[in-house]
Amino acid sequence: MKRAVITVVGKDSVGIIAKVCTYLAEKNINILDISQTIVGGFFNMMMIVDVTSFDNGYKEMSEGVEALGEDIGCTVRIQREEIFDSMHRL
Numbered sequence: 796m797k798r799a800v801i802t803v804v805g806k807d808s809v810g811i812i813a814k815v816c817t818y819l820a821e822k823n824i825n826i827l828d829i830s831q832t833i834v835g836g837f838f839n840m841m842m843i844v845d846v847t848s849f850d851n852g853y854k855e856m857s858e859g860v861e862a863l864g865e866d867i868g869c870t871v872r873i874q875r876e877e878i879f880d881s882m883h884r885l
Contacts, residue, residue: 805869
């Protein structure tokens, strides 16, 4: 299984989770875990996803979620799990 971490940050608005989840489903990316919070009107979500069934390359996946972020007025980023782990290891 290939896993990745997706983060979504921006001003809270209706439909952010729905739009992100719909996009991932259309790309055959499965959500394994999700956490979201709203603090002071700002939306923050972190997802662990399984990208095994995504047939295109990582670059296309990254560009796709960034474009999604622009559409919904948020910053959306994806990182491979091993990169995320390496960056956050003490």
